[in-house]
Amino acid sequence: MKLTILGCYAATPRTITNPTSQVLEIKNQMFLIDCGEGTQVQLRKHKIKFSRINHIFISHLHGDHFYGLVGLISTFMLLNRVNDLHVYGPKGIKELILMQLKASGSYTGYNLYFHELESTESEIVFEDEKVIVKTIPLKHRIYTNGYLFKEKNSKRKLNIEAVEKYNIETCYYQKIKSGGDITLEDGTLVSNNLLSFNPEPERSYAFCSDTVYNETILPIIEGVDTLYHESTFLETEAHLADKTMHTTAKQAATIAKKANAKTLVMGHYSTRYGNIELFKEEAQTIFDNIILADDGKEIKL
Amino acid sequence: MKLTILGCYAATPRTITNPTSQVLEIKNQMFLIDCGEGTQVQLRKHKIKFSRINHIFISHLHGDHFYGLVGLISTFMLLNRVNDLHVYGPKGIKELILMQLKASGSYTGYNLYFHELESTESEIVFEDEKVIVKTIPLKHRIYTNGYLFKEKNSKRKLNIEAVEKYNIETCYYQKIKSGGDITLEDGTLVSNNLLSFNPEPERSYAFCSDTVYNETILPIIEGVDTLYHESTFLETEAHLADKTMHTTAKQAATIAKKANAKTLVMGHYSTRYGNIELFKEEAQTIFDNIILADDGKEIKL
Numbered sequence: 177m178k179l180t181i182l183g184c185y186a187a188t189p190r191t192i193t194n195p196t197s198q199v200l201e202i203k204n205q206m207f208l209i210d211c212g213e214g215t216q217v218q219l220r221k222h223k224i225k226f227s228r229i230n231h232i233f234i235s236h237l238h239g240d241h242f243y244g245l246v247g248l249i250s251t252f253m254l255l256n257r258v259n260d261l262h263v264y265g266p267k268g269i270k271e272l273i274l275m276q277l278k279a280s281g282s283y284t285g286y287n288l289y290f291h292e293l294e295s296t297e298s299e300i301v302f303e304d305e306k307v308i309v310k311t312i313p314l315k316h317r318i319y320t321n322g323y324l325f326k327e328k329n330s331k332r333k334l335n336i337e338a339v340e341k342y343n344i345e346t347c348y349y350q351k352i353k354s355g356g357d358i359t360l361e362d363g364t365l366v367s368n369n370l371l372s373f374n375p376e377p378e379r380s381y382a383f384c385s386d387t388v389y390n391e392t393i394l395p396i397i398e399g400v401d402t403l404y405h406e407s408t409f410l411e412t413e414a415h416l417a418d419k420t421m422h423t424t425a426k427q428a429a430t431i432a433k434k435a436n437a438k439t440l441v442m443g444h445y446s447t448r449y450g451n452i453e454l455f456k457e458e459a460q461t462i463f464d465n466i467i468l469a470d471d472g473k474e475i476k477l
Numbered sequence: 478m479k480l481t482i483l484g485c486y487a488a489t490p491r492t493i494t495n496p497t498s499q500v501l502e503i504k505n506q507m508f509l510i511d512c513g514e515g516t517q518v519q520l521r522k523h524k525i526k527f528s529r530i531n532h533i534f535i536s537h538l539h540g541d542h543f544y545g546l547v548g549l550i551s552t553f554m555l556l557n558r559v560n561d562l563h564v565y566g567p568k569g570i571k572e573l574i575l576m577q578l579k580a581s582g583s584y585t586g587y588n589l590y591f592h593e594l595e596s597t598e599s600e601i602v603f604e605d606e607k608v609i610v611k612t613i614p615l616k617h618r619i620y621t622n623g624y625l626f627k628e629k630n631s632k633r634k635l636n637i638e639a640v641e642k643y644n645i646e647t648c649y650y651q652k653i654k655s656g657g658d659i660t661l662e663d664g665t666l667v668s669n670n671l672l673s674f675n676p677e678p679e680r681s682y683a684f685c686s687d688t689v690y691n692e693t694i695l696p697i698i699e700g701v702d703t704l705y706h707e708s709t710f711l712e713t714e715a716h717l718a719d720k721t722m723h724t725t726a727k728q729a730a731t732i733a734k735k736a737n738a739k740t741l742v743m744g745h746y747s748t749r750y751g752n753i754e755l756f757k758e759e760a761q762t763i764f765d766n767i768i769l770a771d772d773g774k775e776i777k778l
Contacts, residue, residue, distance in 0.1 A: 239551045281618055
């Protein structure tokens with residue numbers, strides 16, 4: 177799993193900072209999370225192939241998380257994309273995008289599917305053999321969801337030495353990976369745990385932005401490997417965090433601690449702060465393992 | 478008059494090029510013309526004060542001319558703008574912008590006026606004491622207008638030496654500037670042409686993008702000082718210009734020549750061409766005085 181931060185600053189795009197967007201590479205899929213203005217240029221800058229992005233998850237309809245989406249969809253069209261594109265986001269997103277395409281007389285040559293969300297309970301929005309994605313209902317000024325991305329490693333790993341020792345034919349390998357015991361030609365039953373190793377741990381990544389401090393998300397993100405949690409303000413501006421329904425660095429660290437997250441990635445900094453190290457300093461009074469997101473940063477998860 | 482090119486490339490924003498947007502400084506006003514994605518960052522980059530932009534002219538609703546508008550309007554809001562903002566553009570633009578603001582639960586603290594256009598005849602869209610702006614109906618795949626910006630220098634210039642010689646009091650200066658003759662205390666009538674000079678020439682700028690080759694605009698732009706005319710393609714791709722309703726370099730030069738323009742500024746280059754000098758070479762076979770637009774270029778008019 178690899179996370180590439182395309183932008184992680186709040187509010188307005190500037191020459192030196194970009195609004196929220198990130199790419200999660202998980203099980204050879206590229207998931208785009210949020211899409212502020214300028215995201216398509218950031219994707220080009222970081223040499224992320226447009227054709228590898230088939231799923232886009234939008235947290236909420238504030239401009240700094242979503243104004244780059246219509247341009248990206250249009251560019252996909254101009255580049256003669258053929259792959260289906262799936263967009264997950266708040267109810268209303270489909271009409272906003274389609275109205276703009278219609279006004280420009282444009283129609284995508286690829287299939288464009290919108291998965292509109294309106295539940296305030298966590299729900300599965302994507303699932304295939306290798307990955308599952310659930311919403312994390314957040315509390316912000318408008319309807320907002322974070323997303324929990326989780327690997328599915330249900331298959332056990334073959335113990336090559338053991339299967340060779342027992343002379344087991346390759347046609348049984350799938351059965352072993354699925355946890356099955358094997359009966360040899362002489363009738364001996366060989367238990368699965370002699371033929372395979374436990375699956376790799378199922379890693380997980382939770383994206384939580386934008387939100388006020390909210391403990392109701394804890395059961396959903398419990399034990400997550402990496403938690404990205406917004407920290408728009410420092411405690412000195414806690415009153416602004418309250419008023420605008422954002423989180424302080426200390427509050428983000430408290431969520432990470434209470435959720436037993438392994439690592440906290442901080443971001444969505446207000447552009448009023450010149451030095452983002454201050455966020456780390458404040459959060460480390462509560463939680464140790466902290467990474468500061470920054471535009472262009474690649475984080476191995 | 479000064480023109481700052483924020484972006485002048487067709488279709489998709491890239492790391493090295495920006496979609497259409499330019500700022501015309503005329504009689505101490507800043508007019509923003511078109512607003513592709515990323516325009517607000519380009520404005521910051523070129524240190525153009527947001528508060529000086531009170532009028533935005535949008536040619537048409539293709540993304541590369543307009544997807545940056547909602548973000549700019551939102552940023553004005555976040556920066557607590559107080560001045561009125563006027564947006565001129567095709568019918569439908571108001572709903573597209575307001576729907577997005579509404580979805581984000583945002584309301585501008587400043588007055589936001591939309592002047593929606595639907596006429597296919599040239600019409601005056603802005604006029605004050607110093608500047609007049611008219612539409613230039615263009616022919617493109619969707620409803621499109623260029624804009625003609627013209628100085629109004631109706632006032633004559635005071636001949637200081639002469640008014641001092643005749644001992645004329647300052648309260649008569651406005652009358653002289655407006656062309657009036659003066660009767661001295663001894664009853665002598667002094668003709669205005671002895672007291673003032675002709676006004677400065679009224680300079681003009683025509684913005685024409687996007688359009689197919691279209692001679693019906695000639696009477697509107699006749700004698701214009703500076704003509705910005707799109708030249709998306711070279712003649713080798715004339716079939717694409719036809720198909721997509723754009724113009725070749727040679728065609729743009731032909732329009733400039735037939736309109737008796739003094740200078741032609743070329744832009745809206747397709748990103749397929751590596752070297753924009755080719756546009757100048759092709760156009761100079763028809764018309765001499767050519768400036769190639771390029772992102773960040775400042776052109777004194």
